Amino acid sequence: MVEPIRRPPPRLHPLALRVMHWVNALSVIALIFSGWKIYDDAVILGWLHFPDWITLGGHPETALQWHFLFMWPLMLNGLIYLAYGIVSGRFVRKLLPISPREILATIRETLRFKLSHDDIRHYNGVQKLLYVGVIAILVVQVLSGLAIWKPVQLSELLALFGTFQIARIAHFVGMALISGFVVVHVLLAILVPKTIVAMITGGPRDAEPVEAGDTTFAPTAH
Numbered sequence: 001m002v003e004p005i006r007r008p009p010p011r012l013h014p015l016a017l018r019v020m021h022w023v024n025a026l027s028v029i030a031l032i033f034s035g036w037k038i039y040d041d042a043v044i045l046g047w048l049h050f051p052d053w054i055t056l057g058g059h060p061e062t063a064l065q066w067h068f069l070f071m072w073p074l075m076l077n078g079l080i081y082l083a084y085g086i087v088s089g090r091f092v093r094k095l096l097p098i099s100p101r102e103i104l105a106t107i108r109e110t111l112r113f114k115l116s117h118d119d120i121r122h123y124n125g126v127q128k129l130l131y132v133g134v135i136a137i138l139v140v141q142v143l144s145g146l147a148i149w150k151p152v153q154l155s156e157l158l159a160l161f162g163t164f165q166i167a168r169i170a171h172f173v174g175m176a177l178i179s180g181f182v183v184v185h186v187l188l189a190i191l192v193p194k195t196i197v198a199m200i201t202g203g204p205r206d207a208e209p210v211e212a213g214d215t216t217f218a219p220t221a222h
Ligand code: HEM
Pocket: 017, 021, 024, 025, 026, 028, 029, 090, 094, 120, 127, 131, 132, 134, 135, 182, 185, 186, 189, 190, 195, 196, 197, 199
């Protein structure tokens, strides 16, 4: 007798997404720590200096080299992640739409200590907002970084920000927002450790089992 092969549904975080997430996390963290060392050399806010022990590079020149090294995986991996999210439909399935009502409901549940973490397959309104927000900020961050890296060759890009100084401040503000996201994101992940396990192992299956089409019929022994 011939029976259809039932393919198990994909996991919550397919392998490709997990690899992209961790490459992205490593790149962002290395860029922040090396960026702090570069910043210390020519501070924007007189009172703000980053102690050496939380910076990467040891010397501003070395920090710059780390920064230029990790911008490549961030940009390439980021482009692949954006293409993957759009083509696979993941952005629409997982991160959109974001409704103010959903965000308010999440805030209300959090304040009443009633926020449920039982089903990690569904992101709540605030999670969606944070994820879409940080993705958008990272795109602007790459653009402001490119503009201050090559202000002459990429003068049209620099013009989008106005002046070199505005682009530099935009890059600094972007860093602050991304750092804030990372702190909140990691704390929330630690509060619900099964989300970290899922981002490593793939997590639960994400849909009802689907039957493979005609082309994948295969004989099974009976
Ligand atoms: C450093 C920069 C980071 C950025 C920009 C970032 C961004 C993101 C984004 C956009 C998602 C949603 C992905 C999707 O479903 O398409 C996500 C998920 C996740 N991230 Fe990160 N991440 C970062 C670092 C980390 C770190 C260091 C951890 C370690 C604790 C972590 C743990 C997770 C977990 C557990 C999820 C699963 C989603 C959930 O259940 O809430 N991330 N991250």
